[in-house]
Structures are given as structure tokens and as C-alpha cells.
Amino acid sequence: MAENKMTKAELQERITLVPFHKWLxxxxxxxxxxxxxxxxxxxxxxxxxxxxxxxxxxxxAAIIDIAADYALAAKIGAPIPTVDLRVDCHRPAMPGELTxxxxxxxxxxxxxxxxxxxxxxxxxxLASGRGVYHSQSGS
Amino acid sequence: MAENKMTKAELQERITLVPFHKWLxxxxxxxxxxxxxxxxxxxxxxxxxxxxxxxxxxxxAAIIDIAADYALAAKIGAPIPTVDLRVDCHRPAMPGELTxxxxxxxxxxxxxxxxxxxxxxxxxxLASGRGVYHSQSGS
Amino acid sequence: MAENKMTKAELQERITLVPFHKWLxxxxxxxxxxxxxxxxxxxxxxxxxxxxxxxxxxxxAAIIDIAADYALAAKIGAPIPTVDLRVDCHRPAMPGELTxxxxxxxxxxxxxxxxxxxxxxxxxxLASGRGVYHSQSGS
Amino acid sequence: MAENKMTKAELQERITLVPFHKWLxxxxxxxxxxxxxxxxxxxxxxxxxxxxxxxxxxxxAAIIDIAADYALAAKIGAPIPTVDLRVDCHRPAMPGELTxxxxxxxxxxxxxxxxxxxxxxxxxxLASGRGVYHSQSGS
Numbered sequence: 001m002a003e004n005k006m007t008k009a010e011l012q013e014r015i016t017l018v019p020f021h022k023w024l025x026x027x028x029x030x031x032x033x034x035x036x037x038x039x040x041x042x043x044x045x046x047x048x049x050x051x052x053x054x055x056x057x058x059x060x061a062a063i064i065d066i067a068a069d070y071a072l073a074a075k076i077g078a079p080i081p082t083v084d085l086r087v088d089c090h091r092p093a094m095p096g097e098l099t100x101x102x103x104x105x106x107x108x109x110x111x112x113x114x115x116x117x118x119x120x121x122x123x124x125x126l127a128s129g130r131g132v133y134h135s136q137s138g139s
Numbered sequence: 140m141a142e143n144k145m146t147k148a149e150l151q152e153r154i155t156l157v158p159f160h161k162w163l164x165x166x167x168x169x170x171x172x173x174x175x176x177x178x179x180x181x182x183x184x185x186x187x188x189x190x191x192x193x194x195x196x197x198x199x200a201a202i203i204d205i206a207a208d209y210a211l212a213a214k215i216g217a218p219i220p221t222v223d224l225r226v227d228c229h230r231p232a233m234p235g236e237l238t239x240x241x242x243x244x245x246x247x248x249x250x251x252x253x254x255x256x257x258x259x260x261x262x263x264x265l266a267s268g269r270g271v272y273h274s275q276s277g278s
Numbered sequence: 279m280a281e282n283k284m285t286k287a288e289l290q291e292r293i294t295l296v297p298f299h300k301w302l303x304x305x306x307x308x309x310x311x312x313x314x315x316x317x318x319x320x321x322x323x324x325x326x327x328x329x330x331x332x333x334x335x336x337x338x339a340a341i342i343d344i345a346a347d348y349a350l351a352a353k354i355g356a357p358i359p360t361v362d363l364r365v366d367c368h369r370p371a372m373p374g375e376l377t378x379x380x381x382x383x384x385x386x387x388x389x390x391x392x393x394x395x396x397x398x399x400x401x402x403x404l405a406s407g408r409g410v411y412h413s414q415s416g417s
Numbered sequence: 418m419a420e421n422k423m424t425k426a427e428l429q430e431r432i433t434l435v436p437f438h439k440w441l442x443x444x445x446x447x448x449x450x451x452x453x454x455x456x457x458x459x460x461x462x463x464x465x466x467x468x469x470x471x472x473x474x475x476x477x478a479a480i481i482d483i484a485a486d487y488a489l490a491a492k493i494g495a496p497i498p499t500v501d502l503r504v505d506c507h508r509p510a511m512p513g514e515l516t517x518x519x520x521x522x523x524x525x526x527x528x529x530x531x532x533x534x535x536x537x538x539x540x541x542x543l544a545s546g547r548g549v550y551h552s553q554s555g556s
Contacts, residue, residue, distance in 0.1 A: 017189065018186070018187050018188075018189075018195070019183060019184055019185075019186040019187075019189060020184055020185060020186060020187055020195040020197065020198065022184075023184040044158060045158055045159055045161075045162040046158075046159060047157070047158040047159060048157050048158075048159055049157070050156065050157070050158060056157070056159040056201065057201075057204055057220075057221040057224070058159065058197075058200060058201025058202070058204045058205060059159065059201065061197060061200040061201060061204060061224055061226070062195065062196075062197025062198065062200060062201060063197070065196055065197045065200060066197060081196075081228065081231075082196040082228050083227070083228060083361070083389060083410060084225065084226060084227045084228065084362060084410055085196070085200055085224075085225070085226045085228075086223065086224070086225050086226075086364065086503040086547070087200070087221075087223060087224045087225075087226075088222070088223045088522070088523075088530050088547065088549060089220065089221045089222060089223065089224075090522075090523040090525065090530065091523075092220075105505070105507075105542070105545060106505075106507040106542060106545075108507070110388065110412065110414075111361055111389075111412070113505050113507065113545070125522070125523060128522060128523075128530070130503070130505065130547070132361060132362055132410065132505060134388065134389070136388070222500070222528055222549060223501060223549055225364040225408070225503065227383070227384075227391050227408065227410065229383075229384040229386070229391065230384075244366070244368070244403070244406060245366075245368040245369075245403060245406075247368070249527065249551065249553070250500060250528075250551070252366050252368065252406075264383070264384060267383060267384075267391075269364070269366065269408070271366065271500060271501055271549065273527065273528070275527075295467065296464070296465050296466075296467075296473070297461060297462055297463075297464040297465075297467060298462055298463060298464060298465055298473040298475065298476065300462075301462040322436060323436055323437055323439075323440040324436075324437060325435070325436040325437060326435050326436075326437055327435070328434065328435070328436060334435070334437040334479065335479075335482055335498075335499040335502070336437065336475075336478060336479025336480070336482045336483060337437065337479065339475060339478040339479060339482060339502055339504070340473065340474075340475025340476065340478060340479060341475070343474055343475045343478060344475060359474075359506065359509075360474040360506045361505070361506060362503065362504060362505045362506065363474070363478055363502075363503070363504045363506075364501065364502070364503050364504075365478070365501060365502045365503075365504075366500070366501045367498065367499050367500060367501065367502075370498075
């Protein structure tokens with residue numbers, strides 16, 4: 001697979017340009033040639049169930065979309081538009097920091113695919129998914 | 140298909156119990172036996188592209204997940220957990236109010252399926268998708 | 279949405295060019311500007327459960343992929359490559375003829391989306407799904 | 418993750434009970450605690466494009482569904498019904514033997530998730546995907 005075209009600092013800078021990402025609080029923890037790790041602190045607006053306090057599946061879907069996109073961005077040099085997204089919810093996301101690990105599955109000329117896995121602070125898999133992104137959409 | 144078990148006011152009340160829904164500003168516009176319509180005002184935290192100002196795909200994914208779930212909730216009497224979600228992005232979501240229409244595809248004993256379509260204020264289809272939800276998950 | 283660029287006879291002819299379609303026995307029943315209906319007779323090689331005799335989910339997935347693609351082909355003039363596919367299985371497909379109804383969701387310059395619904399001979403919904411297809415892939 | 422409950426020979430025997438699998442010609446090549454490998458010889462009925470001779474995406478979807486299901490079956494002791502399936506097509510599948518590698522993502526009480534990757538004889542990734550299966554569906 002292609003080599004990274006962004007450093008960890010460049011990836012973080014690019015992610016933080018986006019108002020929605022700033023609201024989510026995305027923080028690039030690690031980046032290597034195979035995968036990226038991004039952490040997300042809990043926000044009270046994430047909550048779906050006020051008693052249990054766990055995070056809404058829609059937030060998990062958004063995080064998977066973003067992480068998969070930036071796994072491709074690392075290889076391409078810039079994020080690209082989402083064509084479609086698939087998300088599987090495996091366990092309720094209890095309050096606490098989330099981590100998402102994402103990696104490219106296929107870099108293509110027109111379409112690229114990446115997958116992402118969301119974990120809680122103890123390493124339990126909460127959700128996972130994959131998206132197709134439009135590679136040729138220009139800068 | 141089964142008759143609705145919730146009125147429009149009950150659906151709105153139930154939706155507004157959820158902190159993430161309150162942040163999104165979901166407003167039930169219409170509800171009948173076939174489908175529900177929910178409107179969402181634009182928030183500046185939704186934005187993915189500060190220049191163009193359009194809404195992040197992750198927000199559209201969250202809206203599709205919620206609307207599809209509540210299309211089932213109308214028939215079942217309460218929202219149920221998301222098992223998985225599929226979202227297709229059709230057009231960039233320019234600034235402005237969004238509307239999402241959702242309807243059940245199949246009500247099942249263990250799992251149920253619903254689909255949702257997100258439109259802009261001029262009726263253009265921005266995104267659509269479908270989810271599977273866990274019917275038997277209790278209260 | 280664009281007008282059809284193929285007649286029912288042209289659609290049938292185009293479908294039957296494909297060896298896999300011939301094996302499946304696809305027969306175009308109806309075609310209008312909104313949707314197509316294709317019927318599929320049962321084959322013993324379709325079976326997943328020799329006792330109950332019902333059709334394998336993989337066959338339902340293939341039928342949904344094909345029907346959704348040809349719903350786009352009717353508008354574009356030729357079938358286009360599948361980018362990705364989502365299939366939901368709603369009920370076991372007991373022995374008997376299947377019918378699949380498909381319609382475009384969005385015709386785009388680079389990628390297009392369509393959905394399809396598979397019914398048994400009594401009109402019960404067995405499976406449904408949607409696919410993204412590559413519009414610009416040439417002839 | 419749970420230990421395997423079937424040997425390679427038992428998995429092969431179970432797979433071959435199914436008429437559709439026999440037609441596909443599925444052959445268990447390798448099985449360990451993490452993943453299974455199944456090979457599929459080419460059949461002329463698989464073909465979508467008579468000139469290029471490549472395999473239909475519907476066949477790839479069926480193979481991904483089956484391989485993901487049997488990755489769960491290895492852990493559970495028997496195959497379980499497909500709830501839904503997501504398939505991504507990465508490259509045209511030229512004539513030749515296919516191999517599919519599948520592994521569980523999450524074993525759950527009610528729903529389980531697995532993913533599968535289809536390769537050609539030179540190791541190029543042709544398609545991949547994931548499915549949700551109904552764990553509690555009895556024998």
C-alpha cells in the first residue's frame with residue numbers, strides 16, 4: 001500500500017479544521033503506515049440514555065466515518081467525500097474515553113474503502129464499520 | 140403493518156428525553172401510519188467544510204439512525220437498540236433546515252428494519268439509508 | 279428522474295447476455311418509468327436447507343444486486359459495475375417463484391444508488407437491499 | 418474469543434450438506450482459531466461478462482456471506498441465519514480460483530458479526546464485506 005503523505009501533526013491539524021470534529025474533540029494518538037488511532041473524550045451531549053449514560057450510536061457512526069476517511073487521507077494527502085457507510089454496534093458504549101482505530105482496505109483511483117473499530121478505555125470492541133469514499137473528488 | 144402505538148406528541152416527548160437528540164434539535168413535523176417526518180435546524184457544529192458550510196456526513200448518519208429507529212418506535216411503543224446501519228450520501232448538505240422521512244420495512248420478533256431519507260429545504264435528496272434494530276431488547 | 283433508455287425487450291435481452299443471469303433464469307415481468315419487476319423460478323441448486331428447501335441468502339443477495347443494477351441500466355442504457363451492496367434478510371425464502379422489484383434512488387454522474395425488494399409468490403417481503411454502482415465506468 | 422467447536426473436516430462436511438455450496442464447489446483449505454480459508458474453483462455459470470470472463474458480484478456476495486457465517490459456525494458449532502450483509506467490490510474477478518478468508522468480529526448472545534475477504538490466485542483483494550448473523554436461532 002502507498003506510504004503516508006501526512007505526518008501525525010498534519011493529520012491532527014487537518015482534522016481540527018472541521019467544526020464538527022472540534023466539537024467531537026478528536027485527538028490523534030498514534031499514526032503509523034498501517035493504521036491510525038484517534039481518541040474521543042466523552043461529552044454529555046453524546047448520551048442516548050440519561051440513566052445509563054451511554055453514547056448514542058449516531059456518534060459512534062460519525063466517529064467510524066471520520067476515522068475511516070482519515071485513514072485514507074493519510075495515504076492520499078487529504079480527506080475525501082463519503083460515498084456510503086456501514087456501522088455495526090456490538091456493545092453499549094458506557095461513559096468514558098473512546099478510541100477508534102482505522103485502516104485502509106483498498107486505495108482505488110475512483111473509490112477507496114477503509115474500516116474502523118471503536119474501543120472503550122478497557123479495550124472492549126464497541127462498534128465497527130467500513131466506508132467507501134470518493135478518491136477522485138479533487139482537492 | 141401494525142398500527143401506531145404512540146401519538147405525535149408522545150413521539151416528540153420520547154425523542155426529546157435523549158441529550159443527543161436535544162442537541163440535534165429534532166422536531167417531529169408529521170406522523171401517520173406509514174411514515175414520520177422529523178425536521179432538524181442547522182447548527183454551526185454540524186459543519187464539515189467551513190467555507191461551503193455543509194453538514195458532516197456523520198450528522199446525516201446519526202439523523203438516519205434516529206429517524207429509522209423512531210419509525211419502528213411508533214409501531215412498537217419505544218425505541219430499540221441499533222444493530223447496524225447503512226448510510227448513502229447522495230449530495231452535499233448545504234446550510235439550511237433538514238427533513239428526514241422514515242418508515243418501517245419489516246417489523247420482526249427479534250429484529251426489525253427501517254429506512255430513512257434526508258431532504259434539504261427544497262426537497263432534494265441528500266442522504267438515505269436503513270438500519271436493523273433489536274426488537275426483543277426489553278424496555 | 280431521467281426517462282428510460284431501454285424497452286422491456288431490450289432490458290430482457292441485455293440481462294440474458296450474462297451467463298450467471300441465464301443460470302438464475304431472470305425474466306423481466308414488468309417495466310415502467312419508476313421500477314422494474316423481474317421473476318426468478320426456483321432451482322434446486324439455490325437451496326440452503328435440504329429439509330425446508332428454502333433459498334440461500336447468497337442467491338437473494340445476487341438477485342438484489344442484479345435487479346438494482348438493471349433499475350439503473352434502464353435509465354442509463356447499460357448495466358454498470360457494483361461498488362457495494364447491502365442486503366437485509368427478512369424471512370426464509372420457501373420454495374417457489376421469487377419476484378424482485380427495483381428502483382433507482384439517485385442517479386449521479388460518478389455513482390448511482392438503487393434499491394430492490396424480493397417477494398415470494400404470495401407477496402411476502404423476503405429480503406431487500408440497496409447498492410451503489412459506478413456510473414462513469416464507460417461501456 | 419471462544420475456541421473452535423468444529424474440526425476442519427467437520428466444517429467441510431457441514432458446508433457440503435448445502436446444495437448451493439456444493440454447486441459453488443467450496444473447499445475448506447485451512448482452519449485455525451482466528452480465521453478460515455475456503456477456496457472456490459471457477460465455474461462458467463459464475464461469469465458476468467462473457468468476453469472478459471470475470472465472476473459476477475452476486476457470486477462474490479454469496480461467497481462472503483457463506484465464509485463469514487462459517488467463521489461464526491466454527492465457534493458456535495453450527496451455521497446461523499444471515500440478518501444482513503455488506504459487500505464491497507474492489508477489483509474485477511478474472512477467471513481463476515478464488516480464496517476467501519473469514520474471521521469473527523464479535524460473538525454475541527443474539528447477534529454475531531464476521532468479516533470476509535476474497536482474493537484471486539495471486540493474492541489480490543477482489544472483494545470484502547461483513548455480515549450480521551442471528552446467534553440465538555436454535556439448531
